Amino acid sequence: MGNVAVIGAQWGDEGKGKVVDWLASRADIVVRFQGGHNAGHTLVVGNETYKLSLLPSGLVRGKLGIIGNGVVIDPEALLAEIERVRAQGLRVDPETLRIAENAVLILPVHSALDRAREDARGDRRIGTTGRGIGPAYEDKVARRAIRICDLAEPETIADKLDELLLHHNTLLRGLGAATFSKQELYDRLLAIAPKILPFAEPVWERLDEARRAGKRILFEGAQAVMLDVDHGTYPFVTSSNTVAATAASGSGTGPSSIGTVLGIAKAYTTRVGAGPFPTELHDDIGKQLGERGHEFGTVTGRRRRCGWFNAAMVRQAVKVGGIHGLALTKLDVLDGFPELHICTGYMIDGKAFRHLPAGQAAQAAAQPVYEVMEGWQGSCRGARSWAALPAQAIKYVRRIEELVEAPVTLVSTSPERDDTILVRDPFEG
Ligand code: GDP
Ligand code: IMO
Ligand code: MG
Numbered sequence: 001m002g003n004v005a006v007i008g009a010q011w012g013d014e015g016k017g018k019v020v021d022w023l024a025s026r027a028d029i030v031v032r033f034q035g036g037h038n039a040g041h042t043l044v045v046g047n048e049t050y051k052l053s054l055l056p057s058g059l060v061r062g063k064l065g066i067i068g069n070g071v072v073i074d075p076e077a078l079l080a081e082i083e084r085v086r087a088q089g090l091r092v093d094p095e096t097l098r099i100a101e102n103a104v105l106i107l108p109v110h111s112a113l114d115r116a117r118e119d120a121r122g123d124r125r126i127g128t129t130g131r132g133i134g135p136a137y138e139d140k141v142a143r144r145a146i147r148i149c150d151l152a153e154p155e156t157i158a159d160k161l162d163e164l165l166l167h168h169n170t171l172l173r174g175l176g177a178a179t180f181s182k183q184e185l186y187d188r189l190l191a192i193a194p195k196i197l198p199f200a201e202p203v204w205e206r207l208d209e210a211r212r213a214g215k216r217i218l219f220e221g222a223q224a225v226m227l228d229v230d231h232g233t234y235p236f237v238t239s240s241n242t243v244a245a246t247a248a249s250g251s252g253t254g255p256s257s258i259g260t261v262l263g264i265a266k267a268y269t270t271r272v273g274a275g276p277f278p279t280e281l282h283d284d285i286g287k288q289l290g291e292r293g294h295e296f297g298t299v300t301g302r303r304r305r306c307g308w309f310n311a312a313m314v315r316q317a318v319k320v321g322g323i324h325g326l327a328l329t330k331l332d333v334l335d336g337f338p339e340l341h342i343c344t345g346y347m348i349d350g351k352a353f354r355h356l357p358a359g360q361a362a363q364a365a366a367q368p369v370y371e372v373m374e375g376w377q378g379s380c381r382g383a384r385s386w387a388a389l390p391a392q393a394i395k396y397v398r399r400i401e402e403l404v405e406a407p408v409t410l411v412s413t414s415p416e417r418d419d420t421i422l423v424r425d426p427f428e429g
Contacts, residue, residue, distance in 0.1 A: 003217040003259035004426045005247040006327075008224025009317040011233075011271040013297070013304065014264040015329035015412055017041025017050075020057040020220045022420050023262075026427050027218035029210055030058025030065050031203075033250030034240040035222030036072040036106060036136070037081070038129040040298025044415040048088060051298055054078050056220055059090055059097065066203050067099045070240065070250020072136040073148065074106035075192045098206060099199040100252065101149040108188070109168040109180050110135040116177035126236055127273025129299050137239040139164065148200045151193035154186075161185055204252025211257055216427060219247035219258065225317035233356070233363055236275025244322040260426040262409065263323035265314050267331045267396070270304040272297045276363040278356075279307035279343045293333040310343040310368070311403035316355045318406045325409035325426060328397060331389075332381040332413045340375050340396060343368040344403060373399060383413040386421055 004023060008014045021043040024030055037053035043060055050057075054073065056065035067073065082092045110132030118125045128134060139145040144163045150156045161182050169179040210217060221242055226232045228242040240246070244261040248254055268289055271277050280286065286306045289295065295304035317323065334340060346353040346366040356363055376392035383389050389397075389411075401408050411421040 002427065002429050003219065003257055005219035005221065005244045005258045005261045007221035007242060007244050007261065007263055007321055007323070008227075009263035009265040009314050009321065009323060009326065010224050010269055010310075011226045012224045013040070013270055013272065014224065014266050015327075016221060016264050017043050017052060017057050018329070018412060018415060018417065019262070019264055019327050019410065020218060021045070021060055022417055023218055023426065024058040024061040024063050026216065026425070027058060027063060028215040029207075030056040030063050030218045030220055031068055031207070031247070031251050032056045032066070032071050032220050032222065033068040033247045034070040034242060035238065036131065036133050037074055037077045038131050038133045038238060038299060039222035041222075042298055042415070043417070045417050050085060050088060050090070052081070052085070053299065054081055055085065055092065055097070058218060058220070059085070059092060062091065062096070065097045066206070066251065067097070067103060068203060068251030069100035069102045070246060071100075072104050072106050072133060072140070073099070074111075074132065075196050076188075077106075077131075079192065079195055094198045097199055098201050098203050099148055099196070100203045101147070101200040103148050104136055104140045104145040105147060106132040106136040107146065107164075107185060109164070109172070109185070110139070112177060112180070113168055113171060116172060116175040120175050125274060127275075131299075134239040135168075146189070148196065151189065151197055151200075154190060157189055158186060202252075207251060207253045207257070211253065217257065219251065221247070225263075225321040226313060228320075231320045233275045234358070235360070236273060243320060260429055261322050261324050262327055262426045263314070263318060263321055263325070263406070264327045264329060266309075266329050267334050268293070268309050269307045269313075270295050272300060272302055272304050276366065277305055277307060278346060278366045278368045279310045279341075280305050281307045285337070289333060293330055308341040308343060308368070308370070309400065311400060312343055312345050312355060314404045318404055323406055325424065326401075326404060326406050327410035327412065328400065328408050329412035331393060331397070331411055332379065334375065334393075334396070335379045335381060336377070337375040340373045341370040342373065342399065342403065344371050345369045380413045382416070382419045384419060384421060386423070389421075
């Protein structure tokens, strides 16, 4: 019995939270391995809605949650999130949540720099979540980051703050933003240390033991392949690798532990921030998709940009992300549209492309090539079996399978946990 990794196959918000929550009933441990509180994963269970940013979605099922070393952690945001979900009745304590001792911290300087840089970019802004994700990952590779384990070493924190503030205050000053005092940051870190340290451990050891004991591990991705810092629509991306391979390096386990990779894709496309979006719709159909799909960012509250399903893009995500099977979500949102368009490739300056080239100008110029399909009467909403779907909806799913070159192994038909059609259990390989 293998493990499963869940990753986004578009630009995020595909419904990873719902799918992870659903699959978590079959898992023993749920692990976050990259990203930070830029993620917003929504789980609807009966009358309760959980919005998780840093906490692994498996906690809602009472499963052990692990935050791996690849995640960047804003400790104050984490503590606030823990309080919020505890108030909803979830149990979060050092028995249900473990955090990698070598994970990097997001500090207030990082979010300040993130926002100051976005302001300075003006029209060229990326549309980041402003939560300091990019600057924190920059500090990690620059070898000046403060990590969870440093919270137990006040002297290490003091030393690192000197180097960190030399760098960040210089930048903040240059951008005309307020600078930070070492004492303030030091005091804030020491104040939260006793609240965070009980969760910290070398999670790689626990994962190694779990693997040897035959436990099932579910790796929960954040963001998506088209936001991957290498493979996405650079520079309009996040600052981590979001592909399935990161599940290994971002949690301290080998690539063979990842198991089956499930890519999540909406039956149409959305994007929150700026950047190229070849199938974007600026018309009434785009507006209808947004309204019916409730396409407002969980983290930013911003209206998500909406457009047709882009099979060329998801096919690219399948290949670079290592996706074995696809979970197609929000099929119900397409109910009643007379016609549906699917992008199969692009035209750029009169030349045909099967996949998006890497160049920024080329990506911005990409025009979608569409195939048009008849929509369906009747409703997919709440369907829990293949037989409950309109025949034309099944045809749409089948056509997507052909075009993206991966099987659809799961279909989601409403936000509710159990409104899900399982075609093939990813834990069975
Ligand atoms: P994530 O970031 O990938 O976890 O996705 P988000 O939670 O940010 O956004 C997905 C939104 O769609 C959430 O509000 C979900 O409750 C909702 N959702 C998930 N699956 C379905 C579905 O099959 N149908 C509908 N209508 N909504 C869904
Ligand atoms: P989940 O896990 C959608 C986008 C931002 C911006 C870009 C960079 O809920 O799918 P960042 O703050 O990461 O530096 O912003 O990435 N972005 C997301 N879009 N869903 C997310 O997460 C996202 N996390 C980041 O909007 O365009
Ligand atoms: Mg989201």
